[in-house]
Amino acid sequence: MKQIYSGKTKDVYELEDGNYLLSFKDDVTGENGVFDPGANTVGLTMEGAGEAGLRLTQHFFEILKEKGIPTHYIDADIAKRTMTVVPATVFGKGLEVICRYRAVGSFLRRYGKYVEEGQPLDAFVEVTLKDDDRQDPPISAEGLDMLNILSLEEYETLARLTREISGVVKEDLAKKGIELYDIKLEFGRDAKTNEILLIDEISGGNMRAYKDGKYIEPLELEKLVLA
């Protein structure tokens, strides 16, 4: 088993059958010890974060599988904290796709002249380039097309999948009285078929979720959702 990538919150290995194995770590992104799903640095290590992240990821990817929404997910091994996935190539040097239901985080930091904190947004989709040195700059559909990262047609697919997947997560959280404020997804192309797939994970570290107006920490979210 060959390690092919070491990321902020997980490592990636290549299996003998050609599939990939994701190994979940206990590190979460943030700054100065405070969790922030939009941050580019590993801010803190939380015991159990890897397992909780994998449990939630498995939960959501299984729902998406049932609904026929394309993802890289094959299966998960909770005891080993690993997930088996089909290999996928990322767009350009990696994109993050955000779906927003409330104005918080970087949206508020950018557009605070026009919105109040927490103001409802209508499943607003935005794409940022993964680029730590440049603070993950936002980019338009036309920009992605011009830089040959994604065609305008592929962007439409990406935006539609983002709204579908985020809607699935939002609905599932709502069953437990939890409100999804925003969520960050990653997509790639199936290395064999070129189909656009949801990749990476869907865990507390990828979203801001609130209950009774109070932010829910990633580890707490896993307990509430899977209770």
Place this chain on the structure above:
Amino acid sequence: MKQIYSGKTKDVYELEDGNYLLSFKDDVTGENGVFDPGANTVGLTMEGAGEAGLRLTQHFFEILKEKGIPTHYIDADIAKRTMTVVPATVFGKGLEVICRYRAVGSFLRRYGKYVEEGQPLDAFVEVTLKDDDRQDPPISAEGLDMLNILSLEEYETLARLTREISGVVKEDLAKKGIELYDIKLEFGRDAKTNEILLIDEISGGNMRAYKDGKYIEPLELEKLVLA
């Protein structure tokens, strides 16, 4: 004559007939004494900058008038350094619309992971919010629509006008062997008809122009173009 606005590079007065009078100053935007059309601060005062800016603005707005492209321009008085315009309301709290032919400035700072400095771009249009406190954040068509600043249909008009106007300027500069790298435009709605109009000015302070690979300062640009 009532002063209704004092800007970085010009003041605005209301005339008795309801039209507006723009009075051009000798201040140009920049930082630490270096001219930068994208900067939010008045970096330096250049003697003659107001008159040169108005001369170039008159030159370009007269060409646009001939071509039937809608602008706020009525006429200009070079000796008084003033321009008479029809009143227009800005979109939201003000937008800047940029058309890029080469990757320089904030485009390069944001997307430098994907482009080389000076790489040709295909009349790439982007919109930023005028917001000094938030460094004029870029915003997508969908974002403008959601924040009720501009509808998707109005955005299309804005983008089309931006490419047309920038093309006119680019072509005119090319006659003097000058290459337009990027240009920043402002639009508004005609206060009476609601039609989308080019407003503000088109001068050296709004663009990056190069000759024989060398950047041309605003005052020098006026001399070269109007020679």
